[in-house]
Amino acid sequence: MRIRLNGEEIDTTAKDLAALIEDRGFDVSGVATALNGEFVPRALRAETRLAEGDAVEVLRPMQGG
Amino acid sequence: MVDFYGRTFESRLLLGTARYPSPEALGQAVARSGAQIVTVSLRRESAAGAKAGQAFWELVKALGVTILPNTAGCHSAREAVTTARMAREVFGTPWIKLEVIGDDVTLQPDPFALVDATRALVAEGFEVFPYMTEDLVLAEKLVEAGCRVLMPWGAPIGTGRGLNNPYALRLLRRHFPGITLVVDAGIGAPSHAAAAMEMGYDALLLNTAVATAGNPPAMAEAFAEAIRAGRRAHEAGLMEPTDLATASTPTFGAPFSPFAG
Numbered sequence: 001m002r003i004r005l006n007g008e009e010i011d012t013t014a015k016d017l018a019a020l021i022e023d024r025g026f027d028v029s030g031v032a033t034a035l036n037g038e039f040v041p042r043a044l045r046a047e048t049r050l051a052e053g054d055a056v057e058v059l060r061p062m063q064g065g
Numbered sequence: 066m067v068d069f070y071g072r073t074f075e076s077r078l079l080l081g082t083a084r085y086p087s088p089e090a091l092g093q094a095v096a097r098s099g100a101q102i103v104t105v106s107l108r109r110e111s112a113a114g115a116k117a118g119q120a121f122w123e124l125v126k127a128l129g130v131t132i133l134p135n136t137a138g139c140h141s142a143r144e145a146v147t148t149a150r151m152a153r154e155v156f157g158t159p160w161i162k163l164e165v166i167g168d169d170v171t172l173q174p175d176p177f178a179l180v181d182a183t184r185a186l187v188a189e190g191f192e193v194f195p196y197m198t199e200d201l202v203l204a205e206k207l208v209e210a211g212c213r214v215l216m217p218w219g220a221p222i223g224t225g226r227g228l229n230n231p232y233a234l235r236l237l238r239r240h241f242p243g244i245t246l247v248v249d250a251g252i253g254a255p256s257h258a259a260a261a262m263e264m265g266y267d268a269l270l271l272n273t274a275v276a277t278a279g280n281p282p283a284m285a286e287a288f289a290e291a292i293r294a295g296r297r298a299h300e301a302g303l304m305e306p307t308d309l310a311t312a313s314t315p316t317f318g319a320p321f322s323p324f325a326g
Contacts (some may be wrong), residue, residue: 006109027119031110032151037143039150057109059151061122063091064106064135065081065222065250065272 004055018045020056031060067267068245069102070160070192070213072131076101077262077292079133079247080285081272088124090281095128098285102131104162104270106138107152133194135162140175142182149186161186162216162249162270164196171221176203180210187211196249199233201240208244215241216249216270219261223273225253228260238265255291262295263303 002011005024014020017033017040033040034057040048050056066073080100085091095103105125110118125132134152139145142165149161165182167175174196180203183193187210195207199217207215217237220226228234229251238246248261249270258269269292278284316322 006111026110030119030122030155032107032155034147034151037147039147039154041154057151059107059148059155060110060118061125061155062106062108062118063081063083063085063121064104064137065083065270 001050001052003050003053006056006058012050014050016046016050017048017056020050021045021058024058026058027060031058033058069194074101074131075099076289077268077296078285078289079104079249079268079270080275081270082121082125083272084276085281086276088121091276092124092128093282094275094285095130097282098275098289100130100285100289102133103128104133104135104272105156106135107148107155131160132156132158133160133162134158135196136164137162139165140167141165142178142185145178145182146185149182149191150189153191159190159192160194161191162194162196172223173221174198174218176200179203180206183207183210183212194247199230199237201233201236204237204241208241212244214245214247216247218250219248219257220251220253222250224251225274226251227253227257231260231264234261234266235264255287258288259291259295259298262292263298265299268292 012020014023021028035048036055067077076099078098078100079102080095080098081104082091134156136145136148139148145165163182165175165178167173179195183195186193193212194214194216195212196216197203204215220229245267247268247270248266252258252271253274271288275281275285
């Protein structure tokens with residue numbers, strides 16, 4: 001299935017958001033996630049199914065002003 | 066002491082964490098400024114940047130300061146609200162520096178989206194620090210929406226131009242005596258910071274002026290001193306400027322004068 005992850009088209013076999021985070025090797029508790037522009041809390045990632053064409057954002061702390 | 070949503074702080078300098086020449090310079094700048102609050106952002110995770118990002122976050126955590134996450138780079142209320150929710154989960158704080166950009170050249174905040182996003186976030190229990198223009202009516206709307214802190218710009222982000230509209234900034238101070246007012250953005254020199262504090266502003270939020278200085282930790286300290294001096298001057302009560310000279314040396318007993326006693 002093709003999705004957009006942080007603006008980049010990727011192929012994934014992950015069925016849900018939790019599996020995607022795991023597959024990509026992201027820090028599970030250090031990142032925040034959004035699906036199609038809506039925040040998905042950590043506790044709901046496993047039950048958040050992914051579909052073709054979904055846009056996923058995975059964000060982490062960075063420098064800011 | 067300055068109050069942000071019921072939490073009080075000794076330091077009136079809030080420091081951004083971006084654009085420093087090195088992580089060490091950031092750490093030393095925070096230490097020498099005495100800042101107790103720093104701003105951070107959320108950005109896309111990437112495999113390549115993960116290690117550096119993790120190192121940054123470990124460094125900031127080790128500083129032991131209070132975190133104020135921002136929504137920098139958002140261009141709509143919806144994006145800003147989503148980013149704020151994500152920040153609350155990652156940083157574990159209801160605080161959010163709400164930034165919704167309306168113009169890409171000046172990075173001027175969008176006042177309409179700012180009010181919309183503020184209403185939505187306050188309803189969800191957020192404590193909003195709105196990055197705003199110095200507009201009085203906008204300020205009224207934000208306070209009505211639940212803001213107890215307002216952060217008008219001095220000048221556009223990163224310009225170092227100082228206080229572009231001192232008249233409007235004074236007006237805000239006079240109009241909102243009970244609201245914590247912070248000048249955020251556009252400050253270039255400690256003298257700008259002192260001027261804002263002399264007006265009675267509660268605090269300053271700085272980043273570029275410190276981070277891009279020749280010696281960021283020394284500049285951080287210079288700003289801290291200017292902010293203390295400006296605050297002390299405000300508390301001491303500044304004289305009113307006048308047009309005509311008034312002799313400071315007593316005229317009574319002046320020599321060679323037929324008019325003196």
